[in-house]
Amino acid sequence: MKLKELIEEDLLSGVKYIAGENGNYRTIKTVQTIETTQVDKYHQADMLYLLDNNEMLKNNEKMTKLITQLAESHAAGIVIMENQAEFLTYDLLELAERLAFPLIKMPNLFSFSDGMQLFFEAMLQQQTGQLRKIIQSNQDLADLVLKHPKVEAVLTAGSKIMDTPIVLLNSHFQVAVASQELHGQENALTKFFRETRIDYFSLEKRITVEMGDDDYTLFPLFPAFKENKAFVGVKNYRDTDEFRIILQQLIMNTLSFVNSQIDMLKESDFRNLSGFFLNVLDGGVSKELLEKRLLEMNLNPNTKYTAIMTNVISVEPSKMVNYHILEQVQQLVTWFINEYDLPAIVFSWRQRLILLLDSSENEDHFVTAMQEFISDKTPDSYQFLIGYSKSSATIENLIDIFKESREASRTVEQDPALKIRRYQPKYVQELLSLIPHDESSDFTDKFLAPLLKMDNVEEREALISTLEQYFYYHQQLAQVARSMFVHRNTIIYRIKKVEDLLGVDLSDPQTAQNVQFALWLHKAN
Structure with missing residues (x-):
């Protein structure tokens, strides 16, 4: 307790400061008497010393040393009886003021043991009052929480x-x-x-x-x-x-x-927000209701967004991603967005986070900064990956940019070293390369085997080239002939030769489609 608080107790109403009241902030834990003139014995912190030695009081040199030593040791102060105050010189009083070390007088008692008893009782009374305050404060705070x-x-x-x-x-x-x-x-x-x-x-x-x-x-x-x-x-x-x-x-x-x-309420709001956007993705929200809900959320229905999908994978393929890590990443992403006051909406989809970033922001800079921030804060046994859309759209058309971010996310998951991937539309050759090799070979053999196995390499290449141009120019024989710098009859002859080899009629749309696709697969492989 503080000395100031102790001195204010009713039991100590007769106790007064002689000097050093500016040190009443000092802490007091117990009381001890000084009965000898051996100054070096007394140096305990938080101790209030009762000086029961007139010889010491009359020795100005020792008193100077005692006051200085006790002040430096963080003692609480010195107490003497009122009739001993006359022994304190002006220099000692000035020293106590300068060191903010309290010198205190108490009423004349029969003995210093009575003085110690008085202070002990006051300390007990103070501690009892403190205990009551702790109990009352605890009750008051509990009542507040209940309300x-x-x-x-x-x-x-x-x-x-x-x-x-x-x-x-x-x-x-x-x-x-x-x-x-x-x-x-x-x-x-x-x-x-x-x-x-x-x-x-x-x-x-x-x-x-x-x-x-x-x-x-x-x-x-x-x-x-x-x-x-x-x-x-x-x-x-x-x-x-x-x-x-x-x-x-x-x-x-x-x-x-x-x-x-409050955190629980925020988590509940997050789940509700996620539920709303999942309904939007499923097409379960009418245009009128969507606009109304967005305005309630202080969102402009005409604002366009970039969709960003995040995912956490384990470095070890056999190891599952701990749910705690997913929760941690959610908190980190939210912290990152709020720290930099970024115009982004966050919701969850199948244990992944979807971010809708205002298209006025630089999405490349955003995803790079976020990936570095999250990766630095998560364990090395996990990787934080990002896929994001190339296009931007309003929330009414959320499904379009969502699909782009999902496709980009799949791409980066296949090659985690990329860390970040922006959606890129796949061209025919890219799509063909995704077909497993054995399936591709089977399809090619089914529709082109006789042509591909011709012994005459020169004739085979001429027929394949003619067939490719035939499909490229939508079966217009004159255009094919001009592009290959040959007579139209030559093209007619070659196409008839291909049909005979393959046993097909290329004027049939379905047949022509299968043969053309087989040619694409052959070229891709």
Whole structure:
């Protein structure tokens, strides 16, 4: 407890300061008497010494040494009886003032043991009062929680209990709520905290920062995921005794509980938002209802977005992705977006995150920065991959850009070294290359085998070339002849030769389609 608090007890109404009252902030834990002149024996911190030795009091040199030594040792002060005060010289009183070391007098008693008893009883009375305050404070805070209070109510109650202003900062070091004494200062405090060089993302221990003549002690409040932690800032906090530490912990526990309730509401909102966008993807929301809902969400229905799909995979193919990692990535992505105040919407789809980024933003820069940020914060045994759309669209046409992001995501999952992939439309040759080789060979043999197995290489190549041009020019014989610089009859002869070899009629659309596709597969392989 503080010396000031002890001296204010009714039992000590006759106790007065002689000098050094400016040191009444000192902590006192117990009381001891000084009975000898051996100054070096007395140097215990937080001890209030009762000086029961007139010889010492009359020795100015030893008293100077004693006061200096006890002040440096963080002792609480020295107590003498009222009739001994005359032994203290002006120099000793001036020294006590300069060192902020209390010299105290108590009424004349029969013995110093009576004085010790008096102080012990006062300390017990003070501790009993503190215990009552702890119990009452705990009850008051519990009652607030039961009434589902706003965070502001808890902060204001906490500031009264701690007798100092309190603020709640979110995970971005922005003052979300302030107790009543600091109303109107939230923006200035946010600017101050964010301009400090503190790595608040990684901050996990209590820290004190100076702000002019004041200081703020910041205590992290940890929810289920540290990426979503908050901070409690206590102005001019001093944990000088167990009493204040217990009060501080009561307030931290209450704010932590209230903050976790807020996190649960945010998670519920996220699930509802995801459900809404899944309905949009399924086509289950009418245009009128969609526009109404978007306006309720303060979103412009005409805004175009780029779709971004994220995924987490294990480096070891046989290892499943831990659900905790997926939750952590969700928190990290949300933190990243909020930290830089980015115009992006986030929802979940089959354990993946879908981000809709306002098309006015540079999507290439965004996905690169996000991939680096998330990868740096997740375990090395996992990879964070991103696929995103080439096009942009309004939410009404969400399915189009969603499909592009999904296709890009599939591509990067097949080659994780890419990390990031933007959707690129596949051309015919790319699509053909995706067909398994054995299936491709079987199809080619079925429709082209006699042609491909001709012994005369020169004739075979001429027939294949003619067939390709025949399909390219939509079976227009004159155009095929001109493109190959031969007579039209030559083309007619070659096409008839192909039909005879393959046993087909190329004037039949289905047959022509199969033969053309077989040619594409042959060329692709």
